[in-house]
Amino acid sequence: MNVVEVSKLTKYYGKHRGIIDVSFNIEKGEIFGFIGPNGAGKSTTIRTLLSLIYPTEGSAKIFGLDIIKDSKEIAKNVGYLPSEIFYYDNMKVKELLEYSASFYKKDCNKRMKELTEIMELDMNKKIEDLSLGNKKKVGIVQGLLHEPKLIILDEPTTGLDPLMQQKFFSLIEEENKKGATVLFSSHILNEVQKICHRVAIIREGKIIKIDNIAALKGDSYKKIRIETKDSLNSRLHDLQGVSNYLEDNSTVSFLYKGDINFVLKKLSEITLTNLLIEEPSLEEIFMHYYEREA
Amino acid sequence: MNIYKNELRLYRKSTIIWTLSILAAAVLFMSLYPSFSVGAKELLDMLNSFPKELLKGLSINLESFTSFNGFFGFVFMYISLALGIQGMYLGISVFTRENTDKTCDFLHTKPVTRIEIMTAKLLAVLSLTAATNVCYVLGVLGIAKLIGVGDFDLKVFLLIALSGFIIQIIFAALGVVVSAVKPRLRGVAGISISFITAMFILGLLSEFIDEKFLAYFTPFKYFNNFYILENAAFEPKFLVLSIAVIVASVVFGYIVFKKRDIHAV
Amino acid sequence: MNIYIKEMKGQIKTLIFWTIGIFAMIFGGMSKYGAMYSGSGGDSINQLMESIPKTIRIVLGFIDLDLSTVEGFYGVLFGYVILMAAVHGAMLGANIISKEENLKTVEFLMAKPVSRADIIRAKILAGVTGIFIFNLVTLGTSIFSVNFYGGDSSADRFVMNVTLGLFISQAIFFFIGTAVASNIKRPKISTAATMGIVMFMYLISIVLELSDKLNFLRFITPFKYFVIIRFIENKGFDLSFLMVSFLIIAILKIVTFKAYEKRDLYI
Numbered sequence: 001m002n003v004v005e006v007s008k009l010t011k012y013y014g015k016h017r018g019i020i021d022v023s024f025n026i027e028k029g030e031i032f033g034f035i036g037p038n039g040a041g042k043s044t045t046i047r048t049l050l051s052l053i054y055p056t057e058g059s060a061k062i063f064g065l066d067i068i069k070d071s072k073e074i075a076k077n078v079g080y081l082p083s084e085i086f087y088y089d090n091m092k093v094k095e096l097l098e099y100s101a102s103f104y105k106k107d108c109n110k111r112m113k114e115l116t117e118i119m120e121l122d123m124n125k126k127i128e129d130l131s132l133g134n135k136k137k138v139g140i141v142q143g144l145l146h147e148p149k150l151i152i153l154d155e156p157t158t159g160l161d162p163l164m165q166q167k168f169f170s171l172i173e174e175e176n177k178k179g180a181t182v183l184f185s186s187h188i189l190n191e192v193q194k195i196c197h198r199v200a201i202i203r204e205g206k207i208i209k210i211d212n213i214a215a216l217k218g219d220s221y222k223k224i225r226i227e228t229k230d231s232l233n234s235r236l237h238d239l240q241g242v243s244n245y246l247e248d249n250s251t252v253s254f255l256y257k258g259d260i261n262f263v264l265k266k267l268s269e270i271t272l273t274n275l276l277i278e279e280p281s282l283e284e285i286f287m288h289y290y291e292r293e294a
Numbered sequence: 295m296n297i298y299k300n301e302l303r304l305y306r307k308s309t310i311i312w313t314l315s316i317l318a319a320a321v322l323f324m325s326l327y328p329s330f331s332v333g334a335k336e337l338l339d340m341l342n343s344f345p346k347e348l349l350k351g352l353s354i355n356l357e358s359f360t361s362f363n364g365f366f367g368f369v370f371m372y373i374s375l376a377l378g379i380q381g382m383y384l385g386i387s388v389f390t391r392e393n394t395d396k397t398c399d400f401l402h403t404k405p406v407t408r409i410e411i412m413t414a415k416l417l418a419v420l421s422l423t424a425a426t427n428v429c430y431v432l433g434v435l436g437i438a439k440l441i442g443v444g445d446f447d448l449k450v451f452l453l454i455a456l457s458g459f460i461i462q463i464i465f466a467a468l469g470v471v472v473s474a475v476k477p478r479l480r481g482v483a484g485i486s487i488s489f490i491t492a493m494f495i496l497g498l499l500s501e502f503i504d505e506k507f508l509a510y511f512t513p514f515k516y517f518n519n520f521y522i523l524e525n526a527a528f529e530p531k532f533l534v535l536s537i538a539v540i541v542a543s544v545v546f547g548y549i550v551f552k553k554r555d556i557h558a559v
Numbered sequence: 560m561n562i563y564i565k566e567m568k569g570q571i572k573t574l575i576f577w578t579i580g581i582f583a584m585i586f587g588g589m590s591k592y593g594a595m596y597s598g599s600g601g602d603s604i605n606q607l608m609e610s611i612p613k614t615i616r617i618v619l620g621f622i623d624l625d626l627s628t629v630e631g632f633y634g635v636l637f638g639y640v641i642l643m644a645a646v647h648g649a650m651l652g653a654n655i656i657s658k659e660e661n662l663k664t665v666e667f668l669m670a671k672p673v674s675r676a677d678i679i680r681a682k683i684l685a686g687v688t689g690i691f692i693f694n695l696v697t698l699g700t701s702i703f704s705v706n707f708y709g710g711d712s713s714a715d716r717f718v719m720n721v722t723l724g725l726f727i728s729q730a731i732f733f734f735i736g737t738a739v740a741s742n743i744k745r746p747k748i749s750t751a752a753t754m755g756i757v758m759f760m761y762l763i764s765i766v767l768e769l770s771d772k773l774n775f776l777r778f779i780t781p782f783k784y785f786v787i788i789r790f791i792e793n794k795g796f797d798l799s800f801l802m803v804s805f806l807i808i809a810i811l812k813i814v815t816f817k818a819y820e821k822r823d824l825y826i
Contacts, residue, residue, distance in 0.1 A: 013555075043558050050403050053555035075405035082558075086396035088304065102296040103404040142400070308751075315755070319762050326614065326769050333612035359619055368618040372762060379758075480661065483751040484650045487758075491646045492580060495639045499584060501620070502635055503591035 001028045003150055003181040004049070008058035011044050018044040019205045021058070026183060031176055033196030033213075034185040035286065041205040042185040043083075046154050049183075050080060062150060076104065079148030083155035085139040087127045093138055094123040100142040108145045115141040118167060132159040140168060144175065151175060151182045157191060169195055189283045201289055208289055216285055222260065223284060225253040226267065227274035239266060244288050255280055255288055297401070297411055301388055301418035309380075313426045316376050317433045323369040324437045327362070331443070334360035358523045362438065362446040367454055367519035373430065374458045374514060375494050381423055381462035382486040385469020386479060388415045389551070393478045398556045412551045416544065419466050427459045450526050457517035457528065460536050464513040465490065467543035474550035510535070562668075562678060566655060566685030574689055577647045578696040581640060585697070588636040589704040592629060614769045624791070629705055630717050634787040637721060640697060641728060641782060645757050648690055648729040652736020653753040655682045656819065660746035665824050675820050683737065683812070690729050698722040717790055724785030724796070727804045731781045732757060734811035741819040778803065 004026035011018035019041040026032040036042050047053045049060055051071035060067045062074045087096050097116075101108040116123060119137040127138060136159045144151070151172065157165050173195060176182055186192050192199055193213060200210045209216070228250050237245040241258030250273075256263050267275070280288075338360060358364055389412075392398045401411065431452075438446075469486070473479065493512045500508035500515055509515035516532040616623065624631035656679070659665040668678065701718045735756060740749040764782035767773055777783045777800075784800040 047556070047558065050399075052399065052402055053557070054553065072405050072407045072410075075403060078403065080399070080403040082399045084396070087400065088300070088395060088397055090304075099296060099300060100400070100404070103406060315759075322762070322766060323769075326766065329770065330614045330618065333615050337611055337615055360615065365618055368620075372765060376758070481654065481750060483748075483754065484654060487750075487754045488646055488650065491642060495584070495642060498639060499588060499636075502622075503588055505591075 002026065003028050003030075004032075004060070004062050004183065005064075006045070006049070006058075006060040009045065009048060009055050009060055010057040011048055011053065012056045017041075017205045018056075019048075019202075022202070022205075022207050023058075024200050024207060024210055026181055028181055029176070029179060030198060031172070031182040031184060031196045033192040033199035034183060034202065035187060035189060035192050035199055036202035037187055040202045042187075042202060043154055044205075045202070046152055046183070046185055050075075050078070050152065076146075077149040079143040079146065079151045081139050081143040081151075081153050081156050083158055085135045087135070087138065089128055091127050092123070093121055093125055093127060093130075096127055096138060097123075097142055097145060101145055104146040106146065108147075111147055112141065112145045115144055115171075118171060119164075133161060133164065136160055137164070140171070144171070147175075147178075147180075149180055151180050153182065153184045153186075155186055155188075156184075157186070157188070165191075189281075189286055201286065203289070221280050221285060221288075222256045222263075223253070223276075223278050223280040224256050224263070224267075225251065225274075225276040226270070226272050227251050229271055229273050236266065239263065244284065255284065295414070297406065297414035298418050298421075301415055302421065304391070305384065305388075305418070305422055309422045309426060312376070312380050313429045316373055316426065316430045319376065320369060320373060320430055320434050321437055323372070324434065324441065327365055327443060328441060330365055331360075331362075359520075361523075362443040363450045363454065363523060366434065366451060367523060370454055370458060370519065371514075374461050375490065377423075377426070377458050377462040378465045378490040378493065378514070379486055380426060381419075381465035382469040382472075382490055383483055384419045384422060385466035386473045386482045386486060387469075388419055389470060389473035389547070390477060390479045390482060393556075394480055399558075402556055408552050409548065412548060416470075420463070423459065423462050423466065427455065427462070431455045447526065450522060453522050453526065453528065454517075454519060457522065461513050461517065464516070464536055464539055465493075467540040467547075470547035471543045474547045474554075477554065513539070560681070562673070562681035563685050566682055567688065569658075570651060570655070570685070570689045573647070573651070574692060577643060578693060581643060581693075581697050582700045584639060584643075585633075585636055585700045586704045586707075588639075589633065589708045592632040592708045613771065617768050624787070628791075629709060629714055630791045633701065633705055633714075633718070633721075634791060637725075637787055641725060642761065644693065644697075644725055644729040645732045645761070645782065646754070647693060648732035649736040649753045649757045650750055651686050651689055652733040652738075653740040653749045654736070655686050656737050656740035656815070657743075657746035657749040660825050669824065676816060679737075679741075679816055679819050683815070686733055686737070687730065690726065690733055693729065694722055694726040697725065717793075720790050720795065721785075721787065724790070727801075727808075728781045728784055731784075731804060731807055731811070734808050734815065737815040738811040738818070741815050741822060744825075746825055781807075 002025040004024075006025070007023050009022040010020050022041070022045055024032075034042055034045070044053070048055050049062065049067055051067050051074075054068065063077065065074050067074065088099075091099070093116075097112055101112060119141055121134070121137050121141060125134075127135065130138065136156075140156070153172070157168065160168060169191075172182060172184075184192065184196060196213055198210065198212050199216065201208050230250075236242060236252065237247075237254065239256075241256050241263070243255045243257070245254040246252065359367075392401055402408070434455075435451075472485075479485065494514055496508060496512040497514035500506070500512065513536070516536050517528060518532075521527075521529050611619075611621075613623070622635055624634045626632050626635070659668055669675075698718065701722065702715055705714045705718055736749075736753045739753045739756065740746070743749045743752055760780040760782055763776055763780045767776060767780070767783055781804070784804055785796070789795070789797060
């Protein structure tokens, strides 16, 4: 069953592109990564799903409900954690969390308590006196206290120290095990790699790839690096399946996709001093997608 | 209900300060009433000895203008200035504050519709302004009792006071329009004060140079104390205009608020 | 210099808005001079008026100036101008100091090689320039309107004196704004607090109109430092209030500098 179904979502800000024809589905119980550089359209997509902004064209459904018409119904089971957190002045942490809980017609007290303990939050401090990281924690707690079925995270780890990031990720994974579906937007690939099952890569407003993390990394791409004694006068970069070709003095590195025997045969024609063949990191694949499209 | 309560909480302090200031100003002015009433009495006695033809030039009913209500009508002019500022400030602020404090994402991802949010906020504005009005009116009545102003027409008094509340709501509604057009407006207090002062001066000017058409542009002139004093009623055409302005502004606000994109911080 | 230029650019829109308002009001208002009141000052009515106690005249909306003269008529309009000038000046003062904190640009500015005193000096200079322009426009508009609708050269002198008084009063309001803004803890409420003070002063000035007994209160409201009637009667400036004005401006300026240098900046 799909928790999120996005079909041909398009958003223009006046003449400026937001997103174009974005389509993807998120299955129940999935942690779905959403990656792309700044300005690619990650936040636009998320804000449209939350009906903070309205699409120019296309539609989307969450829990099978229309995001515009049924936004209130949807919001009952969605937890959202924005990248930057600002809350009402003059409110204590406790007051803010209680205000947040008051929107849901259920008792959130128990969960609120658990979460604040995990996050080591001081309930009696004023929010405006908190550090950025601590404000972030308040954001995490208020986004999760009603035990949402869909958790939407927009670059959630900025401002958290590594220890808290760890705690945060295990919290998300725990929620996921309990059945929550997660949409996780980020430009930090490491994070995505760590917890996501599938990812969508977005660039200049368009989705350019959706795949399993494993498949993406595998995807029969190999990262090959060679060192030669003499300068290389072979035309390796003209070979089919070669991308991200980099040459630096006697060292050459590239990504290869295709028949491994074929490239080995080619390499054997060169006098090598060193050879390294490895799985590329997600980052390299990411760059690969970007450069190829550019 | 929770949004409504939160708005009341956010503006509680400033509303209390504002109400107390209005009350203090009212007290200050009212303390001058005794000397005014003595002078008024002498004046009326003296006028009776003047030839009737001369008094026609004044073309007003001095009796009612030198009464307690007449004096209150004068004081009221400045109270309405303060009420206007408060009204417009609240009208703009409740709708721009979520943007400038960047709490929009928080509020709008909760299970509430935008209509519900806007309605709760409008009700909060209505409650805060109504509370201010009730407080200062009771205060003035208390002082009137205290300094012994004698009998006066309570209906006329309340009508004058009510006109202040309506003026305040007009400005609050105009504030809603401002917030709809400029959702991220900053310096709301300054803008409200400038605008209201300009409106107030326009009102004074329209009276001074006797240009009736200018009165249509400033809600301060929608209610004429002289008219209320003489007729114990509002001028119908301006009452209709007031309601029209309020309804049109609020409807406009709802339409824009419902459709607006809420942009990232 | 760069701060000064930025502040000038920052205030230009408000300045245009206010000066257009001033022009419309003075020119539009003066157009009614002659058509309305000249010649209406019959002796018997005047006599009647004078027998009415001042409080009652004010409450009934009668005006204490001779509206058949161009100076008297202009004097009424001037009462509106000074209220506008006060609002503009005070808000400019409060805003010019606290806006760096409100717009969160204060870190940017403080990281530059300028001292706090440099910043305040540039800002105050820009503010005073703005007020100067405000008054220049008022003066130009007034002289033009007064001449256009029948004043003579003696009216020019009168208008010049009045505008000088306006300039000094507005400067006081401006420095009230800067002093409040650099002393107040929460920069967000500096405009509101300043305007509270201005409104209070305005109300006091109205109360003073009503009663002569409270005349000693004149010192606490700059609205009453330069009264129009003195200029109409050709008595010139009231020296004691001129001194008081300069003293207040000097004190407020020092307070502004001292407080801003010690201030914890909020972001």
